[in-house]
Amino acid sequence: MTPPQDDVGFPLHLVREDLRDFAGYSSARTSAPTGIPSRIWLNANESGVASSADADGSARRYPDPQPAALVEAFADLWATTPDRVVVGRGSDEAIELLVRSLCRPGGDAVVVTSPTFGMYAVSARLHGVPVIEVPQVDDELRWRVDTAGVAAAARESGARVVFLASPGNPTGSVVPLREVAALADELADQAVVVVDEAYGEFAAQRSAVTLLEEHPTLVVLRTLSKAHALAGARVGIALAHPDLVSVLRRVQAPYPLPTPVTELALRALGESGLEATGSHVGDVLRLRDQVGRWLRDLDGIRTVYASEANFFLVRCDDPDALLHTLGAAGIVVRDMRHLPRLQDALRITIGTGPEMEALRAALSTPPTTTEENPA
Structure with a gap:
């Protein structure tokens, strides 16, 4: 096992060889002159x-590829420096950038811990990269990532990226930070360990961002889509070693965030926006406790897994009947039966108080039987 590395650069041999010296696209914004203040911009073929x-022309110019104010706001939020931040189109873009930058098409591999978020495998397969699945352990109360099995699978397959969702989707379970750190150390010479914390605001465990300084090959993903209630804006970040951040920025497509989206994200990360998010998270946690209790008492619900996210994964006796009952009440939940070992499972998001009451009422109503009238 490689010991923790203080003040050590990111091992650039993990980057695809053909991209190590890749300069990327030189946009009109990054190539603008410096020194004398610019008054007339005729370099980007803009209107x-x-x-x-x-009306105010705010969208007339191309945006900054990495909006400085937004990068700094994220850096402040996570008590880090701007050179450790990449902003992009949700966490999905960060996932794709990591696969693109680190894995050779047709070679290397990524390791995922099934059942898990499907975009890791989608991004890998779109780049011709093998996907190695390490099943999580189901103890009928919560799911547990087998980090020893992950390390072994990564070594055997020559993987360059390991994806850990914590809290997991759809499991709701976290990977203990001591295991994350140990895995990053174990694979430091071979692979980048990515901790996807899309649901991190709802978890009791502190963020893996606290491990970044000592673990150059660790990456943490965060998003404004969940707790910050901006799923439609598509804003996510990767937090990583500055050397890797530089690589990710070079392979990223130009202008990932439109100007209106950046402005919206900045408002969300302002003082009042963060206060509102904190209040919302508190409401969700209280509702999560309440909903978990009454879900476990319902007939037909066999298992309600412990969750540190804003949803529950449940196993039920008759998923089709439950989906029909909810559909008749205009309620949509996520059918998870397409994932390994979840042939009887659904995922239920914690919505508002009234929405949860409507869910409870629908699930508590005995099914009705319609009989044909005699001729």
Whole structure:
């Protein structure tokens, strides 16, 4: 096992050889002159006048590829430095960038811990990268990632990226930080360990961001889609060693965040926005406790897994009947039966108080039988 590395650079041999010296696209914004203040911008073939749909002209110019104010806001939020932050189109883009930058098409591999978020495998397969699945352990109360099995599978397959969702989707379980750190150390010469904390605001465990300084090959993903209630804005970040951040920025497509999205994200990360998010998270946690208790008492619900996210994974006696009952009440939950070992499972998001009451009422109502009238 490799010991923790203080003040050691990111091992660039983990980056695809053909991308180590790749300069990326030089956008009009990154190539703008410095020194004398610029007054007239004629370098990007932009419109000289504002659109009639954009009265103040804020969208007339191409945005900064990495908006400085937003990068700094995220760095402040996570008590780190801007050179450790990559902003992009949700966590999905960060996942794709990592696979693209580190894995050779047709070679290397990524390791995932099934059942888990499907985009890890989708991104890998779109790049021709093998996907190695290490099953999680189901103890009928919660799910546990087998980090020893992950390390062994990564070594055997020559994997360059390991994806750990913590809290997991759809499991709701976290990977203990001591195991994350040990896995990053174990694979430091071979693979990057990515901790996807899309649901991290709802977890009791502190963020893996606290491990970044000592573990250069660790990456943490965060998003504004869940707790911050901005799923439609598609804003996510990767937090990583500055050397890796530099690589990810170079392979990223130009202008990932539109100007209006950046402005919205900045409001969400302001003082009042963060206070509102904290209040919302507290409401969700209280509701999660209440919903978990009454879900476990319902007939037909066999297992309600412990959750540190804003949802529950449940096993039920008759998933089709439950989906029909909820559908008749206009309630949609996620059918998880397409995933390994979840042939009887559904995922239920914690919504608002009234939405949870509607869910409870629908699940508590005995099914009705319609009989044909005699001729």
